Amino acid sequence: MHDLRTLRADPAGFDADLARRGMEPVAERVLTLDEERRAAQTALQEKQTRRNALAKEIGTIKRNKGDSAVQESEAIRLREEMEALESRAQSLDAEAKAALEILPNRLDASVPAGPDETANVQVKQWGEPKAFSFTPKQHFELGEAMQQNGQPQMDFATATKLSGARFVLLRGGVARLARALGQFMLDLHVNEHGYTETQVPVLVNEAAMYGTDKLPKFADQSFHTDDGRWLVPTAEVPLTATIMGDILDASLLPMRMTALSLCFRSEAGSAGRDVRGMLRQHQFEKVEMVSVTAPDESEAEHERMTRCAEKVLELLEIPYRRMLLCAGDTGFGAAKTFDLEAWVPGQQAWREISSCSNTKDFQARRMNARYRAPDQKAPVFLHTLNGSGLAVGRTLIAVMENWQNEDGSVTVPPVLRPYMGGLERLE
Structure with a gap:
């Protein structure tokens, strides 16, 4: 607001x-x-x-x-x-x-000009795409070929029978790998990055959606129930809305929270885009990071949050690049956004895997979230930030495609093996 x-x-x-x-x-x-x-x-x-x-x-x-x-x-x-x-x-x-x-946030002065993603600016690149001695497969080719009791471990046909298009059912080692990714990310953000682990409702009220700028702008991209509740498009909504209507003491800042949750998006307007595979789903899991800061701390917190997301990819040994989004590609509620794009060898492309945004006081004004600054008589609006750390499904894609072998097996990245009972390879 x-x-x-x-x-x-x-x-x-x-x-x-x-x-x-x-x-x-x-x-x-x-x-x-x-x-x-x-x-x-x-x-x-x-x-x-x-x-x-x-x-x-x-x-x-x-x-x-x-x-x-x-x-x-x-x-x-x-x-x-x-x-x-x-x-x-x-x-x-x-x-x-x-x-x-319905008006978007005002852009930070450092956001570059440009009409769309073609004008985004690469800030850095970590790692180099692997040179395979064979033609790398896409994740759905790998996952559908892996069998568990005669059924594919990445099963789109059964999911479609159950729920319709843009759903997936995971089995066996692939399901375990997805679970391992979520647990690994949570442990990293809690134990090394200082975020507080949080379990959140995935059904929220209209006030929570409005306060986090998802309503009315994105009503057609969200699922809702007959009793007025909304399925969260990301855990950003319940995590950020925990401070709705509050006046915090300055000693509590910065406040950092993380959650692994289901997310739901109707994907309105995306017909024909990424129809194959797990890139664009109605239901998916994501580890979300949310920070609440004083206004003069949010820029540094934005850099810190983005580094936390980058650390996940570095430990998984997945090449990525950081992009500063241009004016025309920056999201509705963001003043400034960094996207992380992972290299996906099956597509021979960089694909977004995380988005870290500073909304400044845009969300705080909508939800009337303030704090008492030592040098201010009246309460001051907080700054809120959110970032994917990371989207589990898209990280699963990146892991499977970057760690695949010529025989169709997938090597488990060393950092994930403790979460996989020591398993080194998915056959």
């Missing part, structure tokens, strides 16, 4: 930020609505003052046995006018809020 005072102070700058995202100017419309709302509220207060004075006049006249019909008639008229003004002010307030809540 945006601060109207900031918009009033620099409407041209506000519109310039939107223009960086390829959007039309809106400041004039929003400020007009706000001015009309304030005018209605001022008129309402003036009439309330007159009505209070009338009440005293009527009381005095009646105590003196006089005729107060004129004053009472004016009081009735004022009440009707006040009701109309109150309704008008509420309507204008709702209209201004509706206009603001």
Whole structure:
């Protein structure tokens, strides 16, 4: 959510930020609505003052046995006018809020210009793609060829029979490898990176979705139930919303949380994209990292969080590159985003495996989450950050494809073997 005072102070700058995202100017419309709302509220207060004075006049006249019909008639008229003004002010307030809540976050000054992902900037690359002596297979080719009791260990056909397209059923060693990845990531973030492990609900209310900027913008990309709850698109939602409406003590900052959870996305608008395999699923697992900081600490925390995600890939020995997203590719709620892209040899391509974003105070304003700064009289809005550390399914893809052998087996990365009972290879 945006601060109207900031918009009033620099409407041209506000519109310039939107223009960086390829959007039309809106400041004039929003400020007009706000001015009309304030005018209605001022008129309402003036009439309330007159009505209070009338009440005293009527009381005095009646105590003196006089005729107060004129004053009472004016009081009735004022009440009707006040009701109309109150309704008008509420309507204008709702209209201004509706206009603001669908506007994306203002971009950080360091975000490069550009209309789409083609303008993203590579910040670094770690590792080199492996030179295979054979043509590497894609993950679904490997997983479907591996058998468990005569059934594929990566089974899309059965999942489709159960749930429809964009689901997968894992068995045997592949299922165990996916579980090992999630546990390894959690242990790393908790034991070495200082995040607090958290188990979160995967059904949340509308306030949690709204506060974390998923509603109303992404309603068509999320699943919801008949009783008004929403299936979380990422554990970012419940983790960040734990501070909804709170005023934290500065001594609690930075607050770092992590969770391994199921995630659900309708993938609206993605028809025909990544139809084969596990890259784009309706249901998947992800290890999420969320940080809550003071405003002057969020930039450093963003770098720290991204390094935590990179560490996962480095320990798994998977080549990756860090991309700074351009203006046109930065997500709705983010002020600045780093994407990590893992090398996927089966596709001979770099594919996103993590996205780490600093939302600054955008989410905190929507959920009214603040803290008491030592040098401030009034509570100050917090900054929130979120990042994948990592998406389990996509990491499974990267592990299987990067660690595959010519005979179709997959070597288990050394760092995962303790989680696999010492198993060194999936046959």
